[in-house]
Amino acid sequence: xxxxxxxxxxxxxxxxxxxxxxxxxALFLVQGVDRQLQDVIGTYDTRLQAxxxxxxxxxxxxxxxxxxxxxxxxxxxxxxxxxxxxxxxLAGLSALVADDASKAAQVASIGEEIRAKTAEMDHSIGLVxxxxxxxxxxxxxxGMGMRLMDDVRGSLARFIANEDAQxxxxxxxxxxxxxxxxxxxxxxxxxxxxxxxxLFNRSQQQVxxxxxxxxxxxxxxxxxxxxxxxRTQALAEATAHAxxxxxxxxxxxxxxxxxxxxSLATVSSLLGLQLMRSDSAEVRAALEAAxxxxxxxxxxxxxxxxxGDLETTQADEFLxxxxxxxxxxxxxxxxxxxxxxxxxxxxxxxxxxTLGIVVGELVTNAMKHAFPDGRSGNIIVRLQRNTEGVAxxxxxxNGIGVPDKQDLGEGGLGSVIIRQLAQQFGGAPLYERxxxxxxxxxxxxxxxxxxxx
Numbered sequence: 001x002x003x004x005x006x007x008x009x010x011x012x013x014x015x016x017x018x019x020x021x022x023x024x025x026a027l028f029l030v031q032g033v034d035r036q037l038q039d040v041i042g043t044y045d046t047r048l049q050a051x052x053x054x055x056x057x058x059x060x061x062x063x064x065x066x067x068x069x070x071x072x073x074x075x076x077x078x079x080x081x082x083x084x085x086x087x088x089x090l091a092g093l094s095a096l097v098a099d100d101a102s103k104a105a106q107v108a109s110i111g112e113e114i115r116a117k118t119a120e121m122d123h124s125i126g127l128v129x130x131x132x133x134x135x136x137x138x139x140x141x142x143g144m145g146m147r148l149m150d151d152v153r154g155s156l157a158r159f160i161a162n163e164d165a166q167x168x169x170x171x172x173x174x175x176x177x178x179x180x181x182x183x184x185x186x187x188x189x190x191x192x193x194x195x196x197x198x199l200f201n202r203s204q205q206q207v208x209x210x211x212x213x214x215x216x217x218x219x220x221x222x223x224x225x226x227x228x229x230x231r232t233q234a235l236a237e238a239t240a241h242a243x244x245x246x247x248x249x250x251x252x253x254x255x256x257x258x259x260x261x262x263s264l265a266t267v268s269s270l271l272g273l274q275l276m277r278s279d280s281a282e283v284r285a286a287l288e289a290a291x292x293x294x295x296x297x298x299x300x301x302x303x304x305x306x307x308g309d310l311e312t313t314q315a316d317e318f319l320x321x322x323x324x325x326x327x328x329x330x331x332x333x334x335x336x337x338x339x340x341x342x343x344x345x346x347x348x349x350x351x352x353x354t355l356g357i358v359v360g361e362l363v364t365n366a367m368k369h370a371f372p373d374g375r376s377g378n379i380i381v382r383l384q385r386n387t388e389g390v391a392x393x394x395x396x397x398n399g400i401g402v403p404d405k406q407d408l409g410e411g412g413l414g415s416v417i418i419r420q421l422a423q424q425f426g427g428a429p430l431y432e433r434x435x436x437x438x439x440x441x442x443x444x445x446x447x448x449x450x451x452x453x
Contacts, residue, residue, distance in 0.1 A: 041328075057117065338363065396434070398437055
């Protein structure tokens, strides 16, 4: 057998080097997928903790406003619990971003804004405790608290958006690396195949050496196929793990909403028990109003079903379920039918719960005041885009309407709640008497449409 030529030896070495490059690129690709999974999980945990802070702050503000307006100690207890939970949630958020100095500074800044808001709410509660409720209400009506709340919400929104942007940037970088690595693997394998074919053609005269080379090449190919199969299986397992983690996060979010709904339903039941034990008509009316509102909030949380992105939901599915709960829970009225005409608008999860509360307030007011003495009728709830593309909520009824001498929209706490929640979407309620009888309430929601987009 003639000795192998130097060109053949060089070709063999290059082929082996290309195979090693392909294997190294495959290993690096698997490691990149693992890092991406860890980034996704960390981002979801941080986002969830930030949302917990936002929810706690909203509950604290609700308790503060309720206490200032009603001097009811239950609202004060809600406020105290919420402020305590906010500090715990802030501590958890700080622990999650402790390794990132920029994020830690951002969280610290958000904490200062929240403490400023809490100080403002403590001041108004202190005025009520000092028997100066009118000054406390004046302080609330100045709008300073709402501006502080908007600043905190804006900071939290920017923090969450920054998390999204960083995750997107990391994903794009990993995707580019993945494409280059796949191209490298394919190029290396193609180069190895080309060199092997060249060796085959140039070794035709060396039959014995060719046979030996083919045998060795076959062994190498089998080994390579086994290793590629192992890496492919590892990649499949990593992908399955990522899917399981996504499903776990989705289940946790759904379970959180369900638990919140159940907790609020328990509060509603306790209010109902207290209502039955009260002899004062005024107290019973206040407890019934509070019970209805808590029930509406509980329904909004229980009925919230997130989409695949864990961020949004379908308005038609969500509001239809909320209307079913409202109709089922209305046992002390006549034959009143609820009709929902809702477009399939994609909205954010946080906006969905707020929208559910607005719908619950409007429908409950219509059921309570538009159909006295067991009178039958219809209530129509519409959520559609107008000609300018702005999402608009309309609630119509064919009840007894509002007397001419009474100002439209000048009601009790329900009207205040509707007006304040509508402002979160950049709109305001418009009350109109219907010519055929009943009342129509229209609320334009421009910022809800922006969220849906």
